[in-house]
Amino acid sequence: MMILEQLRKDNPLIICITNDVVKNFTANGLLALGASPAMATEKLEMDEFLTHAGALLINIGSIEEGDIENMLAAAKYANQHDVPIVLDPVACGASKFRKDFCLKLLETYDITVIRGNASELQALTGEASMKGTDADTSLSTEDVARAAYKKFNCAIVVTGEIDAICVNGKINLIENGTALLTKVTGGGCLLGAVVASFIYNETKPTLESLTEALTTYTVASEFAERASNGTLPGHFAVNLIDQLYLIQESDVAENRLVKEV
Ligand code: ATP
Ligand code: TZP
Ligand code: MG
Ligand code: MG
Known part of the structure; x- marks a missing residue:
């Protein structure tokens, strides 16, 4: 059954x-897509917000020292209310501050899914360093996903030209998508939020549910590229929003390129 x-x-x-x-x-x-986003951050209201939430996304892209308390409080209340958490460890290999925060969050609370590019996941599991937010494309997303699953024992989504999803040690590789997603800021960040939407109310997501999240997003991105002026980054970004609105389960079923390994 699809979601x-x-x-x-x-x-x-x-x-x-x-x-x-x-x-x-x-x-x-x-x-x-059909979800209801709320960009709430304040710890004093998180308990109430998370009472009604389907999922929580924590993306550290512009984290400052003063954000740490809010993020930790959000994770605490999410765990108390059985709300799944997606962590996007943006540029966590670029600074000790970011990496230390992610490791503390992962040690202290139950994180449902970690979604990042290969360099970010590699930084969390090993010694990789990064220049900024962008990925080292020479890394194998499959290898990185396996190593991250072994270390953190939660669901892992490593994105790149080929996306690797690891749940309970089983891996699916997704070949859909377009490199235009790397020419628009937020191409990965929006995916993290889409993953959170597909696992609403589910703290133990299946490989199938995460595969549907990734294929829905990447098939929509292929449609966006083919739509009007879609090979230009600005139009592509707008087209992607439109295609997330238009896409149907049957489009995903007909166009998905998934390899079980
Ligand atoms: P970065 O921080 O390097 O910008 P990101 O966090 O934006 O990375 P990406 O790895 O770019 O995340 O993944 C975002 C989406 O783009 C995913 O759906 C992925 O499948 C797709 N994608 C990334 N690179 C390519 C590529 N070369 N070809 C096809 N799809 C890609
Ligand atoms: N700087 C800090 S966060 C951010 C930038 C440019 C957005 C990164 O977006 P994505 O989706 O990871 O490419
Ligand atoms: Mg990107
Ligand atoms: Mg990113």
Whole structure:
């Protein structure tokens, strides 16, 4: 059974603690998909927000020291209310501050899914360093996903030209997508929020549910590239929002390129 239609009926509230660059793009992407985003961050109101939430996204793209308390409090209340958490460890290999925060969050609370590019996941598991937010494309997403699953024992999504999803040690590789997603800021950040939307109310997501999240997003990105002026980054970004609104479960079923390994 697929999730997209049910998600659109249920319109789950997705709390997004995310970076300043992508808040608007993320909110529009989730509304188009059929979820209900709220960019709430304040710890004093998190208990109430998470009472009604389907999922929580913690994206550290523009994290500052003063954000740490809010992010930790959000994770605490999410765990108390059985709300799944997606962590996007943006640029965690670029500074000790970011990496230390992610490791503390992962040690202290139950994180449901870690979603990042290969360099970010490699930084969390090993010694990789990064220049900024962008990935080292020479890394194997499959190898990185396996290593991250071994260390953190939660679901892992490593994105790149080929996306690798690891749940309970089993891996699916997704070949859909377009490199234009790397030419628009928020291409990965919105995906993290889409993953949170597909796992609403589910702290033990299946490989199938994460595969549907990734294939829905990447098939929509292929449609966006083919739509009007879609090979230009600006038009592509707008087209992606439109295609997240238009895409149907049957489009995903007909176009998905998934390899079980
Ligand atoms: P970065 O921080 O390097 O910008 P990101 O966090 O934006 O990374 P990506 O790895 O770019 O995340 O993944 C975002 C989406 O883009 C995923 O759906 C992925 O499948 C897709 N993607 C990334 N690179 C390519 C590529 N070369 N070809 C096809 N799809 C890609
Ligand atoms: N700087 C800090 S967060 C951010 C930038 C440019 C957005 C990164 O977006 P994505 O989706 O990881 O490419
Ligand atoms: Mg990107
Ligand atoms: Mg990113």
